[in-house]
Amino acid sequence: MTIRVLHVVGQMNRGGVETWLMQVLRNADRGAVRMDFLVSARERGHYDAEIEALGSAVIRVASPHRPLRYARDFLSVLRRRGPYQVVDSHVHHFSGVTLALARLAGVPVRIAHSHSDTRELESGGGLARRAYLAAMERSIRRFATDGLAVSGAAACALFGPRWKDDGRFRVARCGLDFAPYREPAARAAVREELEIPPGALVIGHVGRFDVCKNQQLLIGTLAAVLRREPSAHLVLVGTGPLQARVEEEATRLAVRDRVRFAGLRPDVPRLLSAFDVFVLPSVREGLPLVGLEAQAAGLPIVISDRVTRELVVVPELFTWRSPQDPSDAWADAILGAVPGRIGAAALARLEESDFALSRTLPRLLQTYGVAR
Numbered sequence: 001m002t003i004r005v006l007h008v009v010g011q012m013n014r015g016g017v018e019t020w021l022m023q024v025l026r027n028a029d030r031g032a033v034r035m036d037f038l039v040s041a042r043e044r045g046h047y048d049a050e051i052e053a054l055g056s057a058v059i060r061v062a063s064p065h066r067p068l069r070y071a072r073d074f075l076s077v078l079r080r081r082g083p084y085q086v087v088d089s090h091v092h093h094f095s096g097v098t099l100a101l102a103r104l105a106g107v108p109v110r111i112a113h114s115h116s117d118t119r120e121l122e123s124g125g126g127l128a129r130r131a132y133l134a135a136m137e138r139s140i141r142r143f144a145t146d147g148l149a150v151s152g153a154a155a156c157a158l159f160g161p162r163w164k165d166d167g168r169f170r171v172a173r174c175g176l177d178f179a180p181y182r183e184p185a186a187r188a189a190v191r192e193e194l195e196i197p198p199g200a201l202v203i204g205h206v207g208r209f210d211v212c213k214n215q216q217l218l219i220g221t222l223a224a225v226l227r228r229e230p231s232a233h234l235v236l237v238g239t240g241p242l243q244a245r246v247e248e249e250a251t252r253l254a255v256r257d258r259v260r261f262a263g264l265r266p267d268v269p270r271l272l273s274a275f276d277v278f279v280l281p282s283v284r285e286g287l288p289l290v291g292l293e294a295q296a297a298g299l300p301i302v303i304s305d306r307v308t309r310e311l312v313v314v315p316e317l318f319t320w321r322s323p324q325d326p327s328d329a330w331a332d333a334i335l336g337a338v339p340g341r342i343g344a345a346a347l348a349r350l351e352e353s354d355f356a357l358s359r360t361l362p363r364l365l366q367t368y369g370v371a372r
Contacts, residue, residue, distance in 0.1 A: 003086060006086065067097065086109040100142075116157060176292055204235045207282075223327065298314075298346040
């Protein structure tokens with residue numbers, strides 16, 4: 001019997017969760033499990049064509065902002081395209097809705113998947129927001145057969161501070177396929193493409209431009225680095241709603257010519273080979289998968305202390321700073337971390353860790369009901 005799984009997401013773009021889901025899709029035995037993706041975005045996502053080429057479907061429904069229409073569409077999908085044995089919901093608190101609908105439709109395995117630590121963000125919500133969150137958490141506790149979280153912090157955010165008392169809820173690592181990091185480094189070629197001199201100090205970052213990723217701090221940090229290391233360049237990989245604001249900050253601080261906005265890229269391992277140091281100044285995270293990729297590339301990592309230590313596989317690569325620290329402190333950390341690349345030794349440790357897809361995929365499929 002082929003287990004049919006419906007993943008509930010917003011849109012299949014090149015984010016951390018979506019990239020992990022694509023690695024699961026590419027590597028799972030399609031004779032044992034068939035995965036479809038339910039999205040609420042009208043526009044096609046970056047991964048849609050590949051999903052369809054692999055024999056899976058991308059199914060569009062109404063926006064969650066139209067809950068009655070969303071519920072009608074969701075139930076229609078389960079009825080017309082099913083039966084699905086599993087609904088794996090990646091939409092954080094809104095999983096309280098999706099899992100209730102899945103239970104109504106008789107789906108036997110209903111998973112709430114937490115990828116983010118939103119506790120600080122949600123703490124400032126008004127009365128209506130707090131009521132919504134409480135209702136969704138009650139619904140998840142009632143209708144989820146399983147709760148998976150990428151870290152302890154992400155588990156607390158969705159399942160509550162006593163999540164360990166409920167046997168359904170557990171930390172389940174999102175493993176990655178680290179094979180691309182065995183490829184020869186493309187350091188010189190990438191720097192040439194980005195118009196960065198061969199001997200420059202390259203500071204790199206990968207992430208969506210939004211408040212939680214805190215890229216504006218990187219601009220001030222670059223200005224501080226340049227006062228001591230005139231060759232420095234900053235490469236920002238990704239897109240998002242705050243990119244224009246970050247570009248304006250680079251112009252204001254007169255460092256725009258030293259910043260490369262690389263956009264969305266399918267070749268992150270290749271880009272990482274061109275960096276000298278990776279910087280992640282996030283104000284909140286669940287467990288950033290790009291931090292695993294930076295370790296696989298053997299890069300020194302200067303990282304916010306708001307990020308969970310559960311990320312760490314190669315501790316000697318890490319330097320921790322508070323996002324409240326001034327730019328000069330971040331600049332000190334960057335300059336103190338270079339040179340620090342350890343290459344193949346780090347990759348070997350990642351491939352042997354609990355973050356390797358070869359270890360995590362069988363566990364996930366077992367949760368879905370696929371026999372080992």
